[in-house]
Every structure is written in C-alpha cells, then in structure tokens.
Amino acid sequence: MLTAGLLVFHRAVPNAVGWVGSLLESFLPWLGLVVLVLFVPALLRRSAVALVALLLPVAAWTYLFGGLLLPGPPVGPRELVVVQHNVSDENADPAATARVLADAGPDLIALEELVPAALPLYERTLARRYPYHAVRGTVGLWSRHPLTDVRLLDIRPPGIPEPWSRGLRAVVRTPHGDVAAYVAHLPSIRIGASGLASAHRDESARLLGRAVAAEELETVILLGDLNSTVDDRGLTPLTSRMNVAERGFALSFPASLPLARIDQVMARSATVRHLRTLPATGSDHLPVAARITLG
Template sequence: MTPVGRGRAPRTGRPGWVTAGLGVALAGAVGLHRAIPNSLGRVGSLVESFLPWAGVVVALLFVVALVRRSGVGLVALLLPVAVWVQGFGGLLLPGDGVRSDARELVVVQHNVSDENPDPAGTARALAAAGGDLIALEEVVVPALALYEDVLGADYPHHVVHGTVGLWSKYPIAEERLVDIRPRAFEAGWSRGLRAVVRTPYGDVAAYVAHLPSVRVGAGGLTSSPRDESARMLGDAVRGEEVGAVILMGDLNGTVDDRGLEPLTSQLNVAERGFAFSFPAAFPLARIDQVLARSADVSHIRTLPATGSDHLPVAARVTLDPLRASGRLAP
C-alpha cells in the first residue's frame, strides 16, 4: 500500500489541452500567415521568413504529447501537420538529379560576398556546378578580374552592372541596368541588371538583382527599403516583353515573405527543395532565389560553401515550349 502523499500525483488533462492549443495556434500561423498584421514591426514578414521551421515546432509538440500520453494533444496536432504538409510537403520530394527534357536550363545563383577571401576558388566551385547561367552579387572591383578570368573559359558571355553580374554559356543579345534603387539610397547604389540570353530554346530575359538588406531588432523587422526595391523590380518584370523570364538574386527575403509579393505574384517559385542559403554557417532561410515566368523552377538545391556568408544555390528551370520564345504582345 502506497503511503498517502508518497504516490504519483494524479495526471491532469491540462498539459494535453495546452499542447493542443499551441498546435491549433501554430496551424493558424502557418495557414493564415497573411492575416498576421505587418503594420507594427513587420511582424507578418518576420513570421513568414521562418514558416518552414514550424515543422520542427510541430515535431517537438508531438514529443511533448507522447511523453504526457495526451490523446487530445496528439489528435489536435494532426491539424498543424496537415497545414504544414499542404504548404511545404512538396518541397521535400527529391528531384531526379538529371535534366528532365531538352528545354531545361541549369542556373547557379550566389552572393559571393564583398569580403570573400578566395574569389578565384569560389568561381571554380561555381563553374564546377555545370550551370548554363551563373548570377553573382557583391562583385566588387578588386575581385571582378578574377571572376572574369576563371569563368571566362566556360562562360564566354558576361555582363556586369554595379555589383551584380551574369555569366552565360550562350550569347547575350541585349543588356542594361535595371534601376531598383530606393529613393533614400545614394545615387551610386546599383544592384540590378537585365540581359537577353540567346539560348538554344529561344530568348530568355535574365534578371539579376540584389535587394536591400533587412534588419531584425527590438522593434521588429526593418524591411521598407527591401520592399520598395522589390516593387520596382516587379514593375520591370511586369513590363518585360520577352516571354520567358528568369530572375536570379539575393532578394533578402523568402518566397513566403509578403514583401516579395510584387515578384512572387507573377513569377513561379521552386517546386522542390528547401535550399536554405543564409547564413552559410547555419542556414536558416533561403533568401537566394531563382524565380521564373513561362517556365517552371522544378528543383533548387544548395551547393557546398565557398568563402561567402551565403551558400550558392543551383536550380533547374524548364521552359514552357508554348510561351518561352518570342516577345509578348504589348
């Protein structure tokens, strides 16, 4: 007989209901993230930057429910699981690892860092990925000659504007600066370009962009310059006459972040792969993006680390044979 006061305390149902409540709240945050207000500290954008990690929180809640032997908690957690799988489950599916058809381009995107201690080694690593196009950001003058020298053999066509550049295996027919400078920034700030690449499958308008950085502080997320720049870039893409468009760049935001909606509302995002690219030491989010119009970004993946604080990403882009070639009617 167990003495009074020495036995196990009776288990209450409260832990199960707490877990269930957290699960329902998490499901709401993932499934209804656009309803989170952005007026105070850009909280909505901040949450959207880390939405895929909600899956880890769900897994931890499952462990808690199992330890507590809470049937209520386990059943309730099926809701955030379903919401997360609906939103991100497709990204877990593997790519086939090879080109899927004759209309596919492989593109490599990398913020090489203006403090990269080994630009030549970075260029060799990117060339080894075998892409058709390589987009670079933070290309500073002292390192530019090294990128040109190393990449020139396999990528004879290239264009650089400001600190962004594009290297291509195929001829570049047109090129120009794309002005995405926020009004408050100094006149010398130049981080956008457009080039028309003559691929074997028709002309492709290739955009390379580096949107302004965001900051997270006590007041929340500071993203106004990034959002303004995204709107300007979105206007440029909307007015693009070439049917097929590929946008590569460090957009300083995830594809779920509403600040990038001027781009994601009109361009296709990656169908497979998480490819968290920043920071390189412990990647938490993919802010290095490959987006496309009249084409599908079928898979995106990270490449091994270089001397940058970003990881490179490589994506397979399959052109739409009905719309990829030619120019759109005005």
C-alpha cells in the same frame, strides 16, 4: 491549433507594428519544430486527444512545404541549369569561389556583391567555360550562350544615395529561344528591438516587379539575393507574377548555419523544377543551383 492557424493564415498577421507578419513569414517552415516540441508532452501524457490535435499543424505544414522535400523530376529536353550566388564583398578567394560555381555545370551564373578588386579574378576563372558575361554595378551574369540587349536595371529605392547599382537585365540566346534574364540584389533587412526593418527592401521589390511586368519577352528568369524568403509578403510584387521552386528547400543563409533561403530563382513562362545548394565558398551565403524547364 494556434500553430496550424499561423501556418495557414500567416498573411492575416499584420505588419503594422514592427513588420511582425513578414518576420513570421521569413521563418515560416520552422514552425514545424513546434509540432516536435508538442509531440513529446503528448506522448508523456499518453493523450490521444493531443496526438490527434497535432495532425492539424502536421497537415498544414505538409500542405505548404511537403512538396519541397520530394526529389526533383527527371531532366527534360528543354532545361537550363542556373546558379545564383552572393559571393560577398569580403570573399578572400574569388577564384576558388568561381571554380565551385563552374563545376556545377550551369548554363547561367548570377553573382552579387562583385567588387572591383575581385572582378578580374571572376572574369579570368570563368572565361573558358563562360565566354559571355555582363556586369552592371555590383551584379553580374555569366553565360554559355550569347548575351544581347544588356542594360542596367534601376531598382534603387528612394532614400538610398547614389552610387547604388544592383540590377541588370539581359537577353540570353538559348538553344530553346530568347530568355530575359534579370539579376538583382535587393536591400538588406535588419531585425532589431522595434521589429523587422524592410521598407527599402519592399520598395526595391516593387520596382523589380514593375520591370518584370513590363518585360516584352515572354520567358523571364530572375536570379538574385532578394534578402527574403518566397513566403514573405514583401516579395509579393514578384511571387504574384513568377513561379517559384517546386522542389528543394535549399536554405542558403547564413552559410555557417543556414536558416532561410534568401537567394532566389524565379521564372515566368517557365518552371523552376528543383533547387539545391552547392558547397560553401568564401561567402556568408551558400550558392543555389536550379533546374528550369522552358516553355
């Protein structure tokens, strides 16, 4: 009953001390493991009451996350394929990373943690298939379709000194109409003895949410390393305004043992049909590919 209650009413867990609520929400799907742990003693005790009681957390988990396990729907006529990847500023082979991303055949590729030394390698490797690209600070967008009205997106929270440029906005001239594409890299969070430290991340999410709310184009796609899962209330300024993935867990971090999807694809006036991870690169994140239906 406690597990079911935490799943369904996770927003009731306060953030007042150590951001415990956000910490719980960052790993919320993993509460399903509690059901497996409880299932063993229920069988050993041959307790029908315990087995029936387990239906509560099973139903709660299935309601929240069961849909993510279903296969993606058939490809539609008004779809874009996009890839989101934090390439890591310590990536030893940017060219190989770029080839992995391009081989997925996306229309758009969003990258974070671009460093000056690696940028020319990404540009050269992606140039043939992605003739249009824009870079602002440490984030970039590569596209099969023309890009216009590219500008820096200011999502730097107070307290972080300059230079700090982790956002851009561009208009993508797709065959299905203009789409506003946002690429963002929110500040990292830290987990310590005092709990979750996410104040900078949360403030940056609020600034990004305001920018999306003020966007004049109807259709918006957001790609980024948001350093949070979509269940975390810290992303409410975004998840309250945009659609998240209907299918696919696509756990992306850390690449060696993925525990959470902090690399996100969201959309407004469009539907994120399916998410999947791509093969590992030289980054500590896995790339995430998404199918988006426009209109």
